[in-house]
Amino acid sequence: MAGLSTLAKTSDRAFPFAAELMGVLSIAALGMLGFLLFPDDLAFLTRLIGITLLVLSLDLVTGYCGVATLGHAALFGVSAYAVGNACIGGIREPILLLGVGIIAGTIMGAISGALITRFRGLPQLVLSIAIGQLVAALANKLSSVTGGSDGLSGITPDPVLGLFRFDMYSRTAFTFSLIVLAVVFVLLLRFVRSPFGLLCRGIRDDDLRAQMIGATVYPRLVIMYAVSGAVAGVGGALNAMTAGVVGLDSVSFERSAEVLVMLVLGGAGNLWGALFGSVVFQIFEHIVSATNPFHWMTLVGLLLIAIVLFAPRGLSHGVAVLWPKIFKRGGRA
Amino acid sequence: MTDLLTLDKVSRSFGGLRVNENISFRLAPGDRVALIGPNGAGKTTLVNVISGDIPPTSGTLHLEGDNITRLGIPARVQRGLVRTFQVTRLFATLTAADNVALAIMQRKGLTRRFFSAATNAPEVRTEWEQLLGTLGIAHLARITVSQLAYGQQRLLELAIGLALNPKVLLLDEPAAGVPHDEAPKILEAIERLPADIAVLMIEHDMDLVFRFAKRVLVLANGRLIFEGTPQAVTADAEVRRAYLGSYADARRPA
Numbered sequence: 001m002a003g004l005s006t007l008a009k010t011s012d013r014a015f016p017f018a019a020e021l022m023g024v025l026s027i028a029a030l031g032m033l034g035f036l037l038f039p040d041d042l043a044f045l046t047r048l049i050g051i052t053l054l055v056l057s058l059d060l061v062t063g064y065c066g067v068a069t070l071g072h073a074a075l076f077g078v079s080a081y082a083v084g085n086a087c088i089g090g091i092r093e094p095i096l097l098l099g100v101g102i103i104a105g106t107i108m109g110a111i112s113g114a115l116i117t118r119f120r121g122l123p124q125l126v127l128s129i130a131i132g133q134l135v136a137a138l139a140n141k142l143s144s145v146t147g148g149s150d151g152l153s154g155i156t157p158d159p160v161l162g163l164f165r166f167d168m169y170s171r172t173a174f175t176f177s178l179i180v181l182a183v184v185f186v187l188l189l190r191f192v193r194s195p196f197g198l199l200c201r202g203i204r205d206d207d208l209r210a211q212m213i214g215a216t217v218y219p220r221l222v223i224m225y226a227v228s229g230a231v232a233g234v235g236g237a238l239n240a241m242t243a244g245v246v247g248l249d250s251v252s253f254e255r256s257a258e259v260l261v262m263l264v265l266g267g268a269g270n271l272w273g274a275l276f277g278s279v280v281f282q283i284f285e286h287i288v289s290a291t292n293p294f295h296w297m298t299l300v301g302l303l304l305i306a307i308v309l310f311a312p313r314g315l316s317h318g319v320a321v322l323w324p325k326i327f328k329r330g331g332r333a
Numbered sequence: 334m335t336d337l338l339t340l341d342k343v344s345r346s347f348g349g350l351r352v353n354e355n356i357s358f359r360l361a362p363g364d365r366v367a368l369i370g371p372n373g374a375g376k377t378t379l380v381n382v383i384s385g386d387i388p389p390t391s392g393t394l395h396l397e398g399d400n401i402t403r404l405g406i407p408a409r410v411q412r413g414l415v416r417t418f419q420v421t422r423l424f425a426t427l428t429a430a431d432n433v434a435l436a437i438m439q440r441k442g443l444t445r446r447f448f449s450a451a452t453n454a455p456e457v458r459t460e461w462e463q464l465l466g467t468l469g470i471a472h473l474a475r476i477t478v479s480q481l482a483y484g485q486q487r488l489l490e491l492a493i494g495l496a497l498n499p500k501v502l503l504l505d506e507p508a509a510g511v512p513h514d515e516a517p518k519i520l521e522a523i524e525r526l527p528a529d530i531a532v533l534m535i536e537h538d539m540d541l542v543f544r545f546a547k548r549v550l551v552l553a554n555g556r557l558i559f560e561g562t563p564q565a566v567t568a569d570a571e572v573r574r575a576y577l578g579s580y581a582d583a584r585r586p587a
Contacts, residue, residue, distance in 0.1 A: 187448075195435075195451045198427070199444045202435050205424040212384070212422070213436040213497060214410035215444065269426075 019193075020186045026272075027182040030279060035174075037283075042170035046242045048282045049177040050076075053235030055259045055278040056188060056271060057105075060228040062260070063268035064192060065221055066204035067117060068125045070256050071132025074112060075229045077251030078135060079105040079236030084152040084246045085145060092158040094176065094241055101237025102230045109229015110222060117221035129253070136251045151247035155240055166242065173242035184234055188271055191227070200224050201269070265307055267314025276315050335398065336361050337531045338383070338414070338501045343392030345375075345382050352378045354555045356392070360501060360531035367542040367563075368535045370552035376535045377419060379552065380503050383533075384416040385409045396501070413500030417493075417507060419535070421486040423478045428452075429489050430474040433461040436496035464492045467525070469518050484511040491522060502526070504534040508541060520544060 034045045054076045061067040082104035083097050091097060112131050116124055139146045146152055159165040164172045191197055200220060203210045207217045240246050249255060259278075266277015284303055289296040311318035338360040345353040352375040360366060370376050381387045383394065385406040393402045396412055404412075424432050434452040437460050438444050452458065465471040468488045473481060481489065491507055507523070508516045523545060526532060536542050542549065542563060549566045551559040559572045566572055 190448050193451060194448050195438045195444045195446045197447075198431060198435055198451045199439070201427060202424040202431075205426055206422050208386070208406075209418075209422040209424060211406040212410060212416060212418075213439045213493065214407045215439050216405075216407045220444075 019189050023186045023189050024182050026275075027178065027185055030275075031174075031178040038286075041286075042174040043242075044286055046170050046173045046177050047239065048279065048286075049174075049181050050235045050239035050242070051259065051262075051282060052181060052275060052278040053184060053238065054232050054255075055262045055266075055274045056185070057228045057231035057235065058259050058263050059268060059271060059274035060188075060192075060231065061113070061221075061225055062263060063270065063274065064197065064200050064204060065117075065224050067221065067225075068121075069116060069128035070125060070253070070260060071112070071116075071128035071130070071135075072228075072232065072259060073251050073253070073255035074132045074135040075105050075108045075232035076236040076239070076255070077139060077246075078108045079229075079233035080240040080246040080250045081139065081146050081152060081236075083237040083240040084155045087155045087157055087241070088152075092156070094157045094160045097157055097241055098180070098234060098237045101233040101240070103233070105229040105231070105233020105236060106226050107229070109232065110226040113222045113225020113229070117218060117225065132251070132253055132256050136248065136253065139248055139251045146246070146248075149248060151245050152240075153245040155244045155246070157241045166244075170242065177238050177242060180234060180238060184231060185271065185275065188231070192271060196220070196223075204269075261304065265304065265315060267316035270314070270316050273314045273316030276319075280315065336395075337364075337397060339395040340383070341393045341395070343379075343382060343389045343394065345378055345387065346390050352555050353382065353389075356552075356557050358550060358557065358560065360533060362500075362529040362531060364531040364533075364548065365546050366531070366533045366548045366550060367546035368533055368550045368552060369537070369539075369542060369566075374552040375555040376552055377505060380416060380505050380533075380535065383503060384414065410497060413498070414503075415494050415497045415499035415501070416503035417490045417505055419505040419509065421483070421490045423486060423489060423493070425479045426477060428475050428477055429465065429470065429481065429485075429492075430461055432478060432489060433464055433492050433496050434458075436493045437461060440497050461492075461496065464496055467495075468492050468522055469515075484515045487511045488515065488518060488522075491519060495522070495526070500530050502530060502532045504532065504536075506535050506537065508536065508538060516541075 038045055054072065057075065058069070058072045062069060079101040083101045086100045087097055091100065115131065116128050119127055140148055157166060160172060160176050164176070166172050199210065199215055203215070203217050203220060210217055236250065239250060262277045262281045263274055264277070265281055266275065267273025285296070285300055288299045292299065307315065336359045341357050343353060343356045344351065356379065368376055368379070378387070382389050385404060389402065393400060395401065396409070396414055401409055401412070401414070424435065431452050434457050435444070437457050438451065443457070452461070462471060462474070465474055468491065470485055470488050470492070473485060478486065478489065487507065487510060494502055504523070507519050511519060520541065523532065534545060536545070546563055549561060549563050550557060551566060551572050559566060559569055561569070
């Protein structure tokens with residue numbers, strides 16, 4: 001497990017909510033850092049937060065349950081379109097719209113989970129791609145609902161809590177998204193350590209063994225998929241509200257593949273890995289694509305090769321190995 | 334006394350190969366039964382059929398009078414029919430404590446909880462601490478399973494089985510691969526089991542069979558060829574021909 005979570009575990013005895021506090025502080029610190037680094041590009045940071053929620057969502061099924069999927073953007077995109085339509089249809093309260101995103105994501109998660117987790121291995125992967133492509137094709141065809149290739153525009157939510165308007169500098173959007181991310185992250189930290197979360201990790205390790213302790217595997221995986229859908233739905237809702245437009249890219253295969261890369265980069269099966277993988281990848285991509293518009297994909301490729309060579313289990317595992325060496329404590333954790 | 338587990342003419346074939354043929358026997362509360370037979374006799378297949386891992390080709394199984402022939406694995410476990418594996422199957426990335434705690438939480442119906450404490454919840458913790466202590470592996474509680482020695486994993490496998498409070502416990506060669514100095518711990522744990530549960534143990538080691546079993550079932554070529562006391566088994570001519578003649582080979586399986 002990650003150095004950070006090990007650290008949090010050791011301090012568990014002293015303070016019961018150490019891991020949760022650590023989560024809030026880390027996200028606040030990342031937010032401050034982002035604000036200092038990109039004060040004029042809060043829109044980018046806001047987008048980054050939406051995608052981070054999708055990476056966390058993917059970690060729940062891929063990292064914690066061992067389900068291989070290349071169609072996870074479907075959960076994100078369907079929620080974004082649902083929120084967009086709800087907003088255009090008159091529901092403009094941001095908190096309510098988050099709720100719409102969560103419901104849409106949960107339903108989409110339950111449906112795709114019910115199909116995908118019936119299978120294992122390559123059939124499972126292919127089915128996940130098929131579902132992703134189906135949703136992408138529908139998004140393109142049903143232009144009355146999705147705006148087709150032009151995208152769904154005109155999404156203008158009311159001020160948050162009736163007080164904070166979504167301004168053109170994305171200050172409200174960024175702060176709102178950051179707070180939502182912190183809340184979701186803390187809830188998930190608790191969720192993955194719950195009996196249910198532990199059982200999902202057990203199923204990932206050996207599902208026959210899980211059955212032999214009396215656990216029914218399939219319903220658990222579907223429930224986990226629904227939870228994952230809810231988290232992706234939060235990301236999709238934030239994306240729709242803060243960008244004001246939902247495009248076909250939000251359901252694309254590229255989006256699904258990219259978030260999987262981010263997860264592997266950070267370290268699957270670990271929420272901290274998902275968080276840092278997403279942040280590091282997107283900031284790297286942002287900086288490199290701005291400085292070198294022609295060769296940035298090459299550099300992103302080189303970064304990935306370097307990570308796989310030097311930290312094959314992801315950044316979070318690399319940190320876990322280095323952490324005790326740097327701080328000379330927690331070594332006996 | 335009512336039977337816990339009843340097998341009635343259970344058969345299992347793979348293609349044309351009859352691995353189990355017309356096997357009938359009963360386990361009553363308190364039974365300590367050894368299942369012996371040469372390699373390839375169909376012992377593990379029989380345990381797989383009883384645990385629900387593979388369905389029988391024909392025949393029926395009853396647990397406490399209920400027909401369980403068509404029940405899935407989890408439903409059988411929930412009714413108290415529990416097995417261990419010949420080759421350990423554990424949750425490899427979890428700690429020893431997590432492994433046993435999961436079995437305890439599953440039995441108590443706690444695994445539907447999304448936000449409460451897991452392994453360290455007091456009502457769970459006291460139980461796994463006691464179980465690991467009984468098997469002498471309490472000091473390994475926080476070690477990840479993949480880092481445990483094989484013998485320690487075997488003990489943990491048994492701990493998981495015990496954590497499920499079985500009524501019928503099927504042990505598939507519990508002592509295989511366990512170093513000699515740790516093997517007595519396994520037998521001690523088995524001898525300390527509640528008196529009213531039934532235990533069926535596959536075992537090659539005849540010394541262990543004699544210490545443990547009050548009754549022995551002998552399987553050869555998929556058929557049950559003998560049922561009786563350990564003393565009677567060694568005296569029986571057919572058993573000797575089928576099994577004990579090759580006992581020297583079977584005793585130390587590769």
